[in-house]
Amino acid sequence: MSGKRKAKKDNSSGSRPLKRIAIVGLPNTGKSQVFNNLTGEYTLVANYPLTTVEIKRTRCEIDGEPYEVIDTPGLHCLYIHSEEELIVRDMIFSEKPDMIIQCIDANQLKQSLTLTADLLELGIPMVISLNAIDETARRGVWIDSDGLSRLLGVPVVESIAVNGLGTRELKGAISKARRGKWSLRYVDIIDDGISAIESELPEDVSFKRKVAVLLLLADPFLADYLRAEYGQEKVAQLKNKVNRVRRQFRGNFSRALNNKRSRWVDDIVNNTTRKQKITPGESSKVFARLSRHPVFGIPILLAVVFIMFLLVVNVANVIAGWMDTTVWVSVESKINSLVPAGFWNDFLIGDYGVLSLGLANAFLTVLPILTVFFIAFNILEDIGYIPNLCVLTKRIFDKLGLSGSAIMPLVLGFGCKTMATLTTKSLRSKKERYISIYLIAFAIPCAAQLGLNMSILGRMGIMAFVVAFSVLGFVEIAAGMALNKILREEGRTDFIQELPAIRLPNAKAVMVKTYYRLRWFIKEAVPVFLYAAVALFVIDKIGILDAMKNILGPIVNGLLGLPSQMVDALILCMARHEAAAGLMIKLIEKGQLNYVQCIVSVTLTTMFVPCFANIMAMIKELGTRRALTAVLIINCTAIMVAGILNWVLVGLFNL
Amino acid sequence: MNRKREKDEHIERLYYMKEEETDSMDILRSAMNENYDADIIDELLSGDMVELSEGENKIRLTKKGEDYARQLIRAHRLAERLLYDVLGGDYESGACEFEHTVTPELVDSICILLGHPRACPHGMPIPQGQCCRHSSRTAQSSVIPLVELEVGQSARVAYINCKSDQQLHKIDSLCIRPGAVVTLHQRYPTYVIECEGSNIAMDEEIVSNICVWREPQHFQSAGKETPA
Numbered sequence: 001m002s003g004k005r006k007a008k009k010d011n012s013s014g015s016r017p018l019k020r021i022a023i024v025g026l027p028n029t030g031k032s033q034v035f036n037n038l039t040g041e042y043t044l045v046a047n048y049p050l051t052t053v054e055i056k057r058t059r060c061e062i063d064g065e066p067y068e069v070i071d072t073p074g075l076h077c078l079y080i081h082s083e084e085e086l087i088v089r090d091m092i093f094s095e096k097p098d099m100i101i102q103c104i105d106a107n108q109l110k111q112s113l114t115l116t117a118d119l120l121e122l123g124i125p126m127v128i129s130l131n132a133i134d135e136t137a138r139r140g141v142w143i144d145s146d147g148l149s150r151l152l153g154v155p156v157v158e159s160i161a162v163n164g165l166g167t168r169e170l171k172g173a174i175s176k177a178r179r180g181k182w183s184l185r186y187v188d189i190i191d192d193g194i195s196a197i198e199s200e201l202p203e204d205v206s207f208k209r210k211v212a213v214l215l216l217l218a219d220p221f222l223a224d225y226l227r228a229e230y231g232q233e234k235v236a237q238l239k240n241k242v243n244r245v246r247r248q249f250r251g252n253f254s255r256a257l258n259n260k261r262s263r264w265v266d267d268i269v270n271n272t273t274r275k276q277k278i279t280p281g282e283s284s285k286v287f288a289r290l291s292r293h294p295v296f297g298i299p300i301l302l303a304v305v306f307i308m309f310l311l312v313v314n315v316a317n318v319i320a321g322w323m324d325t326t327v328w329v330s331v332e333s334k335i336n337s338l339v340p341a342g343f344w345n346d347f348l349i350g351d352y353g354v355l356s357l358g359l360a361n362a363f364l365t366v367l368p369i370l371t372v373f374f375i376a377f378n379i380l381e382d383i384g385y386i387p388n389l390c391v392l393t394k395r396i397f398d399k400l401g402l403s404g405s406a407i408m409p410l411v412l413g414f415g416c417k418t419m420a421t422l423t424t425k426s427l428r429s430k431k432e433r434y435i436s437i438y439l440i441a442f443a444i445p446c447a448a449q450l451g452l453n454m455s456i457l458g459r460m461g462i463m464a465f466v467v468a469f470s471v472l473g474f475v476e477i478a479a480g481m482a483l484n485k486i487l488r489e490e491g492r493t494d495f496i497q498e499l500p501a502i503r504l505p506n507a508k509a510v511m512v513k514t515y516y517r518l519r520w521f522i523k524e525a526v527p528v529f530l531y532a533a534v535a536l537f538v539i540d541k542i543g544i545l546d547a548m549k550n551i552l553g554p555i556v557n558g559l560l561g562l563p564s565q566m567v568d569a570l571i572l573c574m575a576r577h578e579a580a581a582g583l584m585i586k587l588i589e590k591g592q593l594n595y596v597q598c599i600v601s602v603t604l605t606t607m608f609v610p611c612f613a614n615i616m617a618m619i620k621e622l623g624t625r626r627a628l629t630a631v632l633i634i635n636c637t638a639i640m641v642a643g644i645l646n647w648v649l650v651g652l653f654n655l
Numbered sequence: 656m657n658r659k660r661e662k663d664e665h666i667e668r669l670y671y672m673k674e675e676e677t678d679s680m681d682i683l684r685s686a687m688n689e690n691y692d693a694d695i696i697d698e699l700l701s702g703d704m705v706e707l708s709e710g711e712n713k714i715r716l717t718k719k720g721e722d723y724a725r726q727l728i729r730a731h732r733l734a735e736r737l738l739y740d741v742l743g744g745d746y747e748s749g750a751c752e753f754e755h756t757v758t759p760e761l762v763d764s765i766c767i768l769l770g771h772p773r774a775c776p777h778g779m780p781i782p783q784g785q786c787c788r789h790s791s792r793t794a795q796s797s798v799i800p801l802v803e804l805e806v807g808q809s810a811r812v813a814y815i816n817c818k819s820d821q822q823l824h825k826i827d828s829l830c831i832r833p834g835a836v837v838t839l840h841q842r843y844p845t846y847v848i849e850c851e852g853s854n855i856a857m858d859e860e861i862v863s864n865i866c867v868w869r870e871p872q873h874f875q876s877a878g879k880e881t882p883a
Binding site: 496 | 675777820822844845847852856
């Protein structure tokens, strides 16, 4: 790890005309939104923490000057709590950005200033982007941003980042970034101790004062870092010194330093904010409370899911059907008139044609459904509804052996399983990490899959949807409980989770996000649709496909009770879940999947083989061997569960 | 300085050394500075409070000495807690005098009043007394764990018992700290509290480690964000 870090350092010192701007801030304070506003690029934004889990960088020009802008995951303070925070601190310590833009959510000024205190101590020029200033105004809180700027000694720019307001001012402030006023002194005994440790640090350590403070606070990651860079001996020497200072002080440094910092923050907040005595009640707060309420929360959740379901069935399916009858039918007849039946006709519009199974499947069947679903889902994300689910589901997760902090990654799995897998970094215990990565890969459908599942099952009626998702939920819980039994117990991670404030969705933001999600789908998934169609076409023509269908016959037809065409879907599923879903929709339209078969296939494909990106993320977090073992286990379980489901539905309920 | 106080100071120092896992006579001498008194060590020896080993290079408290020291330290750290939480300021100078003049009963009362804190404002452990072991609760207990608030009630944080520095930093970074006003919103399926405008979901274990002032007047008088 240190090797990589060094390499990066060398790279940068080679050619340094480019100034680096790091965007840093608490979780869910609009860092990615500011990144997008500044650079004109797009990274996914949402109204909840953990949307960004990895560092993203891009080059751009601001007021005629080239910059590299770096977007980072959330950070609470420079004393590190989790690995995704460590990524940010490592980046700051090793790359020494020329400037920091700290994003502050004006609603959470106090929390943010705690981080500001830490950042100012680094001595890097800073600008503060004071975000969501419209919301504080509505809540009767007035923040004197000029006063704030005076007290901190750095430019403070008000902004409403979702609407892009304040971006021009922020760009203008970049050239005015300054080192802030760092007036925080501790008692003599601590300050002397800090200086003493500073002088012991190796020459080339940057941010000596902060490093010294962190050593006094016994930051576990920092010692590892120094050991890797400067060897055991130096660290032991430093530890000696630190222990000596600690002994002199005879108290708890963390408390003493935090107390001092809190008082500094309180002073600043008291001097720069005014609160109205009477404020209107906020309906968003009431909704937030209801959505977490043990009694009202569940009906609200069901209603949300039901509305999404209705949207998919009554809007998306209708659009997809219309596209199919108007666009595809005319294309098909055109091609039939141009290309006579035979090899090329098959290649283009046969069962495994590039146009039929590839393009039409992607653009005419899947894309309309995804569009509608993504709009609904993005609204939900912008409202900030989803993280509240972690309160509702807490007890279930307790049963699964997961402490609360594993909830967020799992809940995020309903958005994108790959990102969710990466967020498991925030979990300390290996056992919890393993269980949550496994569960994310297993029976949780990602947003695209959820939308398509709704579309498929919606064709069979709401009961099919209820049955399939109850089964998935049940299987997921059972898998969690089994893993909890099998894996060795370890320490649990504490559960402290900030919940984002419920906000009214912003129409423009939702549309932009939907646009990018679809664009990524077209860019990443559509080529896969085409390759997969060609591959199926080839193995069909040379007879391998039929052979496979024969071999897999006992499983697919016998155990699962599915038609042999589902083998095609399962193969497509390995390439891209959406492609399989498209094919299944076609099978339903042709009348080749009945009620039970439909439920069985959806449960099967939802559990079957996580998508390629998800597998890569699993490899990254677990290592190749364990990740592939997990995938294998997941697939076997998926087939078994689908088999049992088929047997229960057909045998017991005579469906 | 009277004789008893000087003796007590030596014993306290020896207790600190025990916490830091040292028993060297040199450290005792250098830590006590000009207050070091060889006669007192002799007195303590004859009183069976301390024992020496390795020639006279190592010194530590006997069982009897340690019991006595624990009472002193308990009083001292509880006094710090009291002064710090109530007056919110300089606690060290006042507390220094305190432990030499109070009775164990008075110390227990303070402990009950403060809801059996486990650490002093410096974060050093407060030795447990009889009252903690029985977790005595009387009507005048002013500081209660946050879990005991009614849903919808607000209170000001008195202090936080933390199991680790990691946890302390995490809680502190969310602005849950002495003096902050918190509101309990929800108990089930998990706890949700509001602090400084943000909602935070957390485990029962953490919520029960946050101790708040019970009296509503405390909350009102401190409504302007910070204690004096």
